Amino acid sequence: MDISSFPYIIAGSGLFGAVMAERIASQLNEKVLVIEKRSHIGGNCYSETDSETGIEYHKYGTHIFHTGNQKVWDYINGFTSFNTYRHQVLASVNNKIFQLPVNLETINSFFNANLRPYEVKAFMSAKTAGFKKQPANFEEQAIAVLGEELYEAFIKGYTAKQWQVDPRTLPASVFTRLPFRTNYDENYYYDQWQGIPLQGYTAVFEKLLSHPNIAVMLNTDFFSVKEHINQQCVLIYSGPIDRFFNYRFGKLEWRTLRFEKETMPYNDYQGNSVINFPDIKIPYTRVHEPKHLHPERQYEKDKTVIFREYSLKDDGARPYYPVLTEENKRMLELYRNEAEKLEHVYISGRLGDYKYYDMDQTIAKALETFETCILKKENTR
Ligand code: UDP
Numbered sequence: 001m002d003i004s005s006f007p008y009i010i011a012g013s014g015l016f017g018a019v020m021a022e023r024i025a026s027q028l029n030e031k032v033l034v035i036e037k038r039s040h041i042g043g044n045c046y047s048e049t050d051s052e053t054g055i056e057y058h059k060y061g062t063h064i065f066h067t068g069n070q071k072v073w074d075y076i077n078g079f080t081s082f083n084t085y086r087h088q089v090l091a092s093v094n095n096k097i098f099q100l101p102v103n104l105e106t107i108n109s110f111f112n113a114n115l116r117p118y119e120v121k122a123f124m125s126a127k128t129a130g131f132k133k134q135p136a137n138f139e140e141q142a143i144a145v146l147g148e149e150l151y152e153a154f155i156k157g158y159t160a161k162q163w164q165v166d167p168r169t170l171p172a173s174v175f176t177r178l179p180f181r182t183n184y185d186e187n188y189y190y191d192q193w194q195g196i197p198l199q200g201y202t203a204v205f206e207k208l209l210s211h212p213n214i215a216v217m218l219n220t221d222f223f224s225v226k227e228h229i230n231q232q233c234v235l236i237y238s239g240p241i242d243r244f245f246n247y248r249f250g251k252l253e254w255r256t257l258r259f260e261k262e263t264m265p266y267n268d269y270q271g272n273s274v275i276n277f278p279d280i281k282i283p284y285t286r287v288h289e290p291k292h293l294h295p296e297r298q299y300e301k302d303k304t305v306i307f308r309e310y311s312l313k314d315d316g317a318r319p320y321y322p323v324l325t326e327e328n329k330r331m332l333e334l335y336r337n338e339a340e341k342l343e344h345v346y347i348s349g350r351l352g353d354y355k356y357y358d359m360d361q362t363i364a365k366a367l368e369t370f371e372t373c374i375l376k377k378e379n380t381r
Pocket of ligand 1: 091100154155156158159162174175177178276277278
């Protein structure tokens, strides 16, 4: 393939790269080359079918699509329909199952109480009395909302396993991803639109990248072919930003996940798609049972597959989560300043922006980048 003939190059076929490729190919009618290091498209959203059970699973951890953004919802519906799955999470604490995020059921069950919604505020203020009104970090935010006992039971151990940093060095925003409810609503998300793509995530990526103007090169590290790209081309890079600048200011920290698979001789092993294990003595953070993600499918009745999830430090091979400490944020600033200076180069996506984006935020960022950077530039040429 003649790499130098492409006016648009995209490094990475995850959600950011795939949406950018689709927009450029369909709206500008330009040729785009997507260069992907892995042997498959889709980044960490990739899904595949387990050969033993026929169950589709998300190779890099359970992904639930959820959004309140009409533009994103309309856009993604051009490439897939969604099933009616609603995400509910449970937590196993002291060998008992609780609802998560913390809601009235969790509070009543944990404290052996029988509160009404209007009684929760007074009950919780007694638990959170003495904590700062303006929480400055993850731990302060969590205790200000949940009080010490719920924090210890549901958050502290899980967070220690997930991030392996002092929870006071993480921003409050990581905690505020989790809602807190004073009613019995068990939905993990508030968003108006939720679900799993009916044909799975990989099919969405196949469709996004199916335009005849798009070529995809798998098993190719962008940096190994960088020299061959046309110097005038527009480059969209969705890999880790520090790698792009050859770690000039140091390495940004990432967390990655490892999954341990087990096939079980039951129709249903745990009764839910995800169960969290906050206890620090249990080495994994969650157990996934992907069969539950597609209630509309007819899977075999006597088999299911589960994945135990372990969190670990990333060595640069499989970054998942940016570790948003002040030190990393300072380093990111240095990289962002360098990125601003580049012409025809756009660095973004979860890895490029070093942001804890959900899928809908990544799509929104891609649509915005296309409109404000690519389209505008094209129109002024
Ligand atoms: N969290 C926790 N206990 C749980 C679930 C989440 O302490 O049972 C904390 C943890 O620090 C986690 C953060 O809340 O990193 C955000 O959770 P979320 O479910 O959004 O994580 P993701 O699904 O993105 O891994």
